[in-house]
Amino acid sequence: MKIKIYIVLLFITFFNEVKAQDPVFTQSLIIPETLNPGFTGAASSWNAGIIHRRQWPEGNRRIDTQYAFANNLVTDNLGLGITILNQRETFTDYNYFQFNGVASYRIDLNYRWRLRLGLEGGFGRKDFNFRNLLLEDQINVNDGSISGSSIDPGFLRYNSQINFVDFSFGVLVDEENAWFGASLKHLTRPDITFLxxxxxxxxxxxxxHGGYYFTLDNSPSMLLPADTDLLVSINYMRQSQFNRLDIGTSVEMNMFSFGVIAATNPEGRNTNSHLITSLNPYVTMRAGEFKFGYSYDVNTSKFGHNQGIHELTLTWQSSYTCRDCDNYRMKLKDIKW
Known part of the structure; x- marks a missing residue:
């Protein structure tokens, strides 16, 4: 049992060294609130959704992540919402939970372009659940009984739970067929050590991040339904020494969309680095006010047998009530940019 706690504490030491990486979602195009608080209220109606992500589902390596949100445009320019993030790792029983409030403000630059400023902040908690570990000094070798708590000095140096306050900021510029934005998370640099x-x-x-819609040829020879577009998107992410560039393309139709995202490592730091780390196809289907999505990340590196990453999304967008009709063409083709 003592070996187990030392393995866990070794993992925590490594965790503190790399300062932890934020969860990254494949279907951030479907739920852009995961990227930028500036998207809050962009749909000009009630908008809510959830993502469930299962990473490396085989055995003890599994990581489950859930993200949920709800928001609305409460005035002609002000959007308000909430977000919830939860992540659990099977091997360490590590859990990360965060609850945030979000606000965005829209500024019309001209008849075509809009500027959106977003601020997100709230409460976070990280928990390793050390209370579930059984150490050697808790076991009576004579009768096999278990005592109440451990006095192992290595164990006592660590807190099992840490709480913190966190803030993020985002800016977004958009028009009917394009958007460009940037966000910076963890502005307060909260202390996340367990020591x-x-x-x-x-x-x-x-x-x-950014994206642009190209109108496709909808002639009968193309066998495409009316109002079919091609979306091209990019998303560059950096945290500490880690970086990633996602390049995606998809065909967007009224009820269905099909696409693929290539996750790349543009700044390979050693000879074993892969330029393309995974290929991530996804599909969505609309049914009334609801939209369903599924993606599967196919690993292209030498990470080993891991059964990929599965991601499910469900979003809901209420019917419009015309407060500002020229702003309804928003929300990543759900309303059409």
Missing amino acids: ENGNAPLDLFLSV
Whole structure:
């Protein structure tokens, strides 16, 4: 049992060194609130959704992540909402939970372009659940009984739970067929160390993203329904020494969309780095006010047998009530940019 706790504490030491990486969602195009608080209220109606992500589902390596949101445009320019993030790792029983409030403000630059400023902040908690571990000094070797708590000095140096306050900021510029934005998370650099007297500020998370819709030839020879577009998107992310560039394309139709995203490592730091780390196809289907999505990340590196990453999304957008009709063409083709 003592070996187990040392393995866990070794993992925590490594965790503190890399300062932790934020969860990244494949279907951030479907739920862009995961990228930028500036998207809050962009649909000009009630908008809500949830993502469930299962990473490396085989055995003890599994990581489950859930993200939920709800928002609305409460005035002609002000959007308000909430977001919830939860992540659990099977091997360590590590859990990360965060609840945030979000506000965005829209500024009309001209008849075509809009500027949106977003601020997100709230409460976060990280928990390793050390109370579930059984150490050697808790076991009576004579009769096999278990005592109440451990006095192992290595164990006592660590807190099982840490709480923090966190803020993020985003800016977004959009028009009918294009958007460009950037966000910076963890502006307060909260301390996330589990050591009593440690100091491990959470690294800033930068995301720079954009997309553009191209109208396809909808002639009968193309066998495409009316109002079919091709979406091209990019999303560059950096946190500490880690970086990633997602390049995606999809065909967007009224009820269905099909696409693929290539996750790349543009700044390979050693000879074993892969330029393309995964290929992530996804499909969505609309049914009334609801939209369903599924994606599967196919690993292209030498990570080993891991059964990929599965992601499910469900979003809901209420019918419009015309407060500002020229702003309804928003929300990643759900309303059409």
